[in-house]
Amino acid sequence: MKSTRFDYLVFAGGLLMLWQLTYYAVGAEIVSSPFATIRRALELVLTNAFWVHAEATMSAFGAASLISIAGGIAIGVWLGLRRFAGDVASPILGSLYSIPKITLYPLILLAFGLGISAKIAFGVIHGIFPVAIFTMNAVRNVAPVYHRTAHIMRLSSVTTAMTIMAPAALPEILAGIRIGIALTLLGTLIGELFASTSGIGFALVRAMGIHAVTDILALTLLIFIFAALLNASLHFIERWVRHGG
Amino acid sequence: MTGSITSWLRSRISKVGAARTALIVLTFALLESLCRIGVLDRVTIIPPTEMAASLWDILKSGRFNADIAFTLFNVAAAIALATSAGFFAGAALHSVPRLRRVSEPLLSAYYAIPTFVFYPLLIVMFGIGRVALIIMGAMFGVVAMIVNTMLGLDRVPPAVDKVGSILRLDALRQLVLIRLPAASPHLVTGVRLAVAYSVIGIVAGEFILATSGMGKRIAFAYDNFDNKTMYGMLLLLLVGVVIVNSALSVWENRLHRRFGQR
Numbered sequence: 001m002k003s004t005r006f007d008y009l010v011f012a013g014g015l016l017m018l019w020q021l022t023y024y025a026v027g028a029e030i031v032s033s034p035f036a037t038i039r040r041a042l043e044l045v046l047t048n049a050f051w052v053h054a055e056a057t058m059s060a061f062g063a064a065s066l067i068s069i070a071g072g073i074a075i076g077v078w079l080g081l082r083r084f085a086g087d088v089a090s091p092i093l094g095s096l097y098s099i100p101k102i103t104l105y106p107l108i109l110l111a112f113g114l115g116i117s118a119k120i121a122f123g124v125i126h127g128i129f130p131v132a133i134f135t136m137n138a139v140r141n142v143a144p145v146y147h148r149t150a151h152i153m154r155l156s157s158v159t160t161a162m163t164i165m166a167p168a169a170l171p172e173i174l175a176g177i178r179i180g181i182a183l184t185l186l187g188t189l190i191g192e193l194f195a196s197t198s199g200i201g202f203a204l205v206r207a208m209g210i211h212a213v214t215d216i217l218a219l220t221l222l223i224f225i226f227a228a229l230l231n232a233s234l235h236f237i238e239r240w241v242r243h244g245g
Numbered sequence: 246m247t248g249s250i251t252s253w254l255r256s257r258i259s260k261v262g263a264a265r266t267a268l269i270v271l272t273f274a275l276l277e278s279l280c281r282i283g284v285l286d287r288v289t290i291i292p293p294t295e296m297a298a299s300l301w302d303i304l305k306s307g308r309f310n311a312d313i314a315f316t317l318f319n320v321a322a323a324i325a326l327a328t329s330a331g332f333f334a335g336a337a338l339h340s341v342p343r344l345r346r347v348s349e350p351l352l353s354a355y356y357a358i359p360t361f362v363f364y365p366l367l368i369v370m371f372g373i374g375r376v377a378l379i380i381m382g383a384m385f386g387v388v389a390m391i392v393n394t395m396l397g398l399d400r401v402p403p404a405v406d407k408v409g410s411i412l413r414l415d416a417l418r419q420l421v422l423i424r425l426p427a428a429s430p431h432l433v434t435g436v437r438l439a440v441a442y443s444v445i446g447i448v449a450g451e452f453i454l455a456t457s458g459m460g461k462r463i464a465f466a467y468d469n470f471d472n473k474t475m476y477g478m479l480l481l482l483l484v485g486v487v488i489v490n491s492a493l494s495v496w497e498n499r500l501h502r503r504f505g506q507r
Contacts, residue, residue: 004346011347030366087261088268091491098437098490099483100445102452103460106467106475110289182357189359194452201359208365208453220362227357228350235353 032214040218056198060116061188064123068184069177072128076135076173086136093136097129101187105194119191119199126187127180134176138169171242178234185227291472299477300484309462309478316447316459319375323382323443328436330383331390335435336420338391339398355388356442361449368454378450378458385446386439393438397431398424430500437493444486 016034023033032040044050079086079093104125112118146168150160192201200219207215273293279285280292291299303309338345363384367377401424409423425432451460459482466475 007343007347011344026370030370084261084264088264091494092265092269094494095487095490098441099486100441100448102445102449103463103479103482105452106463106479107290109467182354185357186359190449193359193362204359204362208362211365211369213366216362216366220358224354224358228354231354231357232350 028213030213032217036214037217037221040214041221044215044218044222050203053198053200053203056116056196056202057188057192057200060119060191060199061123061185063116064120064127064184064188065181067120067124068127068131068180071124072131072176072180073135073173075128075132076176077139079132080136080139080169083140086140090133090136093129093133097133101125102190105190108191109195114195114197118195119188122191122195123184123188126190127184129180130183131173131176131180134179135169135173138172138176139165141172142168171238174234174238174241178231178238181234182227182231185223185230189223287472288470291476295473296476296480299473300480303474303477303481309459312457312459312462313481315375315457316451319378319447319458320382320440320444322375322379323386323447324436324440326379326383327386327439327443328390331387331435331439332394332432334387335391335394336398339395345395352388352392360385361446361453364450364453373454373456378447378455381450382443382446386441386443389438389442390435393431393435394428397428397435400431401427427504430497430504433493433497433500437490437497440489440493441486444482448482 019031019034023031079089101122105122108118108121108125112121142165146164150164155163189199189201189204192199193205196202200223204216204219207219276285276290277292277294280287280290338348361381364377364381367380371377371380405423405427406419409419414422447458448460448463451458452464455461459478463475463478463482466472466478
């Protein structure tokens with residue numbers, strides 16, 4: 001454990017050094033120094049305006065995550081239990097997952113207008129497909145012997161779902177949720193970049209507009225820290241479930 | 246004769262494929278009729294047949310050929326850069342487990358940040374043009390390739406590695422003749438994702454600021470309420486991505502079957 005912590009410190013130090021060297025190489029017009037960026041990030045966190053934007057982003061991200069997870073699991077379970085429907089839908093889901101959804105921004109804007117619903121829609125079209133695909137595969141990959149065991153024990157379908165299917169499929173579904181949530185965050189931020197008047201993404205656009213390099217990097221750093229923490233906690237839950245939660 | 250043709254057709258057209266085609270056709274038919282009867286207004290979306298007609302018109306008139314070529318070239322360059330850099334970075338990280346473990350949080354949170362916020366900085370560095378767009382696309386695609394290269398090298402069965410040592414292959418041959426084929430299904434997954442992400446990076450860059458390109462045309466048509474051109478170009482872009490993606494998926498599945506592990 002101690003050596004891991006040491007490794008992380010060395011790695012973080014190495015990254016900071018690389019960043020500083022890049023700053024020396026290309027200049028403050030393009031990259032702000034790590035020190036200036038971190039100081040700016042701390043300043044931003046202490047302002048009220050930042051939290052107003054953060055709150056706007058978080059409410060859209062929260063709603064989009066809920067829809068992505070609930071919708072993705074519903075679609076995934078349904079398709080996973082019906083072999084034929086799953087076979088029919090699987091490549092379609094794969095294609096929908098891989099299309100560059102950023103190209104759909106004019107469509108989303110025309111359909112939802114500027115505002116929170118466009119941001120949520122953007123988050124959902126990014127996040128729902130990975131959740132659906134992972135859930136479908138998770139349900140399909142439950143070993144047939146579990147089904148037979150449930151049958152032999154004459155469990156009701158509700159009990160089967162709760163005590164056999166859910167625990168067997170859960171780790172993989174959680175992996176899908178982890179990926180889905182990261183993409184939902186990306187989608188929500190893209191929505192804010194192109195189609196919004198509030199939120200962290202909007203603050204980024206404004207910084208881009210006036211070429212405030214330190215602000216761009218400071219906001220990106222904050223988004224990255226948030227995403228990494230979210231990802232790490234979901235990883236932690238996943239591992240806990242996998243190893244006998 | 247006819248009997249053999251029918252049975253051949255039957256073997257080719259499966260029930261699943263037929264149902265899938267029917268589903269897609271029905272979806273488009275539904276969209277078409279909703280547009281035609283005016284439930285969806287023309288300011289928001291135009292009927293799919295008009296999108297297809299506009300696409301055909303764009304291709305036939307050739308008025309956007311320069312933009313299409315611009316974007317295609319940039320995407321190809323970005324993919325080449327992302328996959329080659331991603332492969333070597335992935336192989337390097339795979340060989341240093343301690344470095345790999347500490348860089349994991351960085352790699353797995355990477356796709357939550359909208360990388361194209363760095364695009365204006367790239368423009369300052371390289372000017373408006375190909376280079377900034379290509380680097381943007383490569384930055385978006387490279388991490389998917391790194392992650393999948395490491396996954397692929399993880400899945401190389403130890404027995405296969407041992408065969409290499411028994412045959413006394415040198416390190417390079419071991420990599421190229423043994424480990425690369427064994428890891429190939431995941432490498433193709435990496436390429437497929439790198440393609441998808443590079444397109445996102447480049448089109449996003451063209452949306453934000455560019456002198457030409459498909460993204461630029463779509464954004465321009467959107468700003469001018471020219472829905473016909475916009476949806477025609479959108480359809481062209483999406484159809485292109487879906488075709489490339491499906492082709493790579495087929496290849497990927499074939500490799501998975503051939504090398505027998507998932």
